[in-house]
Amino acid sequence: MRTVVATCSVDYTGRLDAHLPLATRLLMVKADGSVLVHSDGGSYKPLNWMSPPCKVAVSAPDADAGAAGVTQVWTVQSTKGDDRLVISIHEVLHDATFDLGVDPGLVKDGVEAHLQELLAEQIDLLGPGHRLVRREFPTAIGPVDIMARDAGGASVAVEIKRRGDIDGVEQLTRYLELLNRDPLLAPVRGVFAAQEIKPQARVLATDRGIRCVVLDYNAMRGLDDPGTRLF
Amino acid sequence: MRTVVATCSVDYTGRLDAHLPLATRLLMVKADGSVLVHSDGGSYKPLNWMSPPCKVAVSAPDADAGAAGVTQVWTVQSTKGDDRLVISIHEVLHDATFDLGVDPGLVKDGVEAHLQELLAEQIDLLGPGHRLVRREFPTAIGPVDIMARDAGGASVAVEIKRRGDIDGVEQLTRYLELLNRDPLLAPVRGVFAAQEIKPQARVLATDRGIRCVVLDYNAMRGLDDPGTRLF
DNA sequence: GATTACATTTCGTGA
DNA sequence: TCACGAAGTGTAATC
Numbered sequence: 001m002r003t004v005v006a007t008c009s010v011d012y013t014g015r016l017d018a019h020l021p022l023a024t025r026l027l028m029v030k031a032d033g034s035v036l037v038h039s040d041g042g043s044y045k046p047l048n049w050m051s052p053p054c055k056v057a058v059s060a061p062d063a064d065a066g067a068a069g070v071t072q073v074w075t076v077q078s079t080k081g082d083d084r085l086v087i088s089i090h091e092v093l094h095d096a097t098f099d100l101g102v103d104p105g106l107v108k109d110g111v112e113a114h115l116q117e118l119l120a121e122q123i124d125l126l127g128p129g130h131r132l133v134r135r136e137f138p139t140a141i142g143p144v145d146i147m148a149r150d151a152g153g154a155s156v157a158v159e160i161k162r163r164g165d166i167d168g169v170e171q172l173t174r175y176l177e178l179l180n181r182d183p184l185l186a187p188v189r190g191v192f193a194a195q196e197i198k199p200q201a202r203v204l205a206t207d208r209g210i211r212c213v214v215l216d217y218n219a220m221r222g223l224d225d226p227g228t229r230l231f
Numbered sequence: 232m233r234t235v236v237a238t239c240s241v242d243y244t245g246r247l248d249a250h251l252p253l254a255t256r257l258l259m260v261k262a263d264g265s266v267l268v269h270s271d272g273g274s275y276k277p278l279n280w281m282s283p284p285c286k287v288a289v290s291a292p293d294a295d296a297g298a299a300g301v302t303q304v305w306t307v308q309s310t311k312g313d314d315r316l317v318i319s320i321h322e323v324l325h326d327a328t329f330d331l332g333v334d335p336g337l338v339k340d341g342v343e344a345h346l347q348e349l350l351a352e353q354i355d356l357l358g359p360g361h362r363l364v365r366r367e368f369p370t371a372i373g374p375v376d377i378m379a380r381d382a383g384g385a386s387v388a389v390e391i392k393r394r395g396d397i398d399g400v401e402q403l404t405r406y407l408e409l410l411n412r413d414p415l416l417a418p419v420r421g422v423f424a425a426q427e428i429k430p431q432a433r434v435l436a437t438d439r440g441i442r443c444v445v446l447d448y449n450a451m452r453g454l455d456d457p458g459t460r461l462f
Numbered sequence: 463g464a465t466t467a468c469a470t471t472t473c474g475t476g477a
Numbered sequence: 478t479c480a481c482g483a484a485g486t487g488t489a490a491t492c
Contacts, residue, residue: 001257014470017339026232041283042487096327098255101254104253142481
C-alpha cells in the first residue's frame with residue numbers, strides 16, 4: 001500500500017471520459033496495482049479509480065506538460081479492457097509505502113437473507129394461520145423468497161426486500177404469472193414484504209392485487225433472540 | 232484529511248453488523264468527519280466506513296481491551312442514524328494530516344444523458360425516415376427517453392440504457408401500456424436502445440414486440456463531432 | 463425534503 | 478465464465 005498526497009490533475013478514459021482539474025488529493029496505490037484518487041470529502045467512493053487488474057507506469061511529462069508544472073505522469077492502464085487513468089502530478093507533499101499483509105476479511109450479518117430467515121420463522125406475520133411451505137421455492141425463472149399457505153390453504157408467494165421498490169413488485173408479478181399457470185398451486189396470491197415500501201411500489205402492488213407488508217427488523221430480531229434486545 | 236496506518240480490529244453496527252479481525256489497515260479520516268477503513272486490495276470500496284455526517288471520538292481502552300493490546304479506541308457515531316463504527320487500535324505505524332482544500336469536482340462525459348442527446352440528433356439510427364417528436368416525453372408514470380414517429384407517421388417510444396437489462400424492458404413495457412391508451416398516439420411501438428443488450432432482455436423485448444437497437448457510442452460521438460475521431 | 467433513476471456502480475452467488 | 482440480484486449502496490436531478 002502506497003499513499004501519496006499531491007497536487008494533480010486526472011483524466012479517465014474508458015466506459016466514459018472524466019476529468020479532474022488541478023487540486024491536492026490523496027492517491028492510494030494498492031498491492032494489486034489498483035489506484036484510488038480521493039478528495040477530502042464526498043463519500044467512500046473515490047473521485048477516480050482504476051480497478052485491478054491494472055498496471056501503473058510512471059513517466060516524465062512531455063515538454064508542454066512540463067512547462068505547465070507537471071513533474072511526473074502516472075499512467076494506470078487496465079490489463080483487461082481499454083480503461084486508462086492518467087494522473088499528472090505537479091507537487092508531491094507526501095509519499096509513503098507500507099506492508100499491510102493480506103486482510104482476514106469481513107464478517108457480515110443482517111441483510112435480506114436474515115430477513116427471509118426471520119420471516120420464515122415468524123410466518124404468522126403474514127396473518128394468523130399461515131404455514132411455511134419453503135424458503136427459496138424454485139421456479140423456472142428463479143426462486144421465490146418464501147412460499148406459504150394461508151389459513152384457508154391457499155398458496156401465498158412472498159417477495160422480500162430491504163427496500164421495497166417498483167422492481168421488486170415487477171419481480172413478484174413475474175413469479176405470480178408463472179405460478180398461477182400451475183394447477184397444483186393456483187390460485188397464488190402475492191405478498192410484497194419489505195422494511196420500507198416506496199409509495200409508487202405500493203400503488204403498483206395494490207393495483208395488481210398484491211398485499212404489502214412492512215417488516216420491523218428490530219422487532220423480528222428481538223422475537224428471534226430476546227437476549228439481543230436486553231441491553 | 233488524516234491518514235493513519237495501524238493494526239486494528241473494527242466493529243460496525245447499524246443497518247447490519249460486521250466485524251473485522253485484527254490486521255494492519257489504512258484509516259482515512261476526511262475533513263467532513265467521515266472515516267474509511269481500507270485494506271491493501273479489493274476494490275475502491277472500503278472494508279468498513281462511516282458516511283458523513285458523523286463524529287469521531289477517541290478514548291482509552293477499557294481494562295480488558297487494554298490487556299488485549301488495544302492502545303486507543305475510535306468511536307465513529309453517525310449523527311443522523313444509529314450507525315456506529317468502533318475501531319480498536321493496537322499499534323500505529325503512521326499518522327499524518329494534510330490540508331487538501333475543497334476539490335473542484337469531476338467533469339463527466341458519456342453517460343446515458345449524452346447517449347440520449349446523440350440519438351435525438353441521429354434519430355435515423357432507428358431507421359430511415361424517423362422524426363424526433365421530443366426527448367423526455369412526459370407521461371403520468373415518468374418521462375419516456377425519446378418519442379419519435381417512423382416514416383409512416385406511427386409513434387415510436389424509445390427507452391435508452393447504457394446496459395440493456397431486463398428492468399429496462401419492463402420500464403418500456405409500462406410506458407407502452409400507458410401510451411397505447413392514448414388514441415392520439417396509439418398504436419405506439421417500442422424500441423429498446425442500449426450500448427449493450429443482455430440476452431435475457433433481448434428475449435423478453437422480442438417476445439413483447441419491442442425492437443432492440445444496439446448503439447455504438449464512439450461512432451455516434453464521431454458523427455456528432457468528426458474532429459474527435461481524427462487523431 | 464422526498465422520490466426516482468443512474469452508476470466507470472461493486473460484489474456476491476449460482477448456473 | 479456469465480448472468481442476475483443485492484448493497485450499510487451513493488449521487489444527482491426532479492418533484
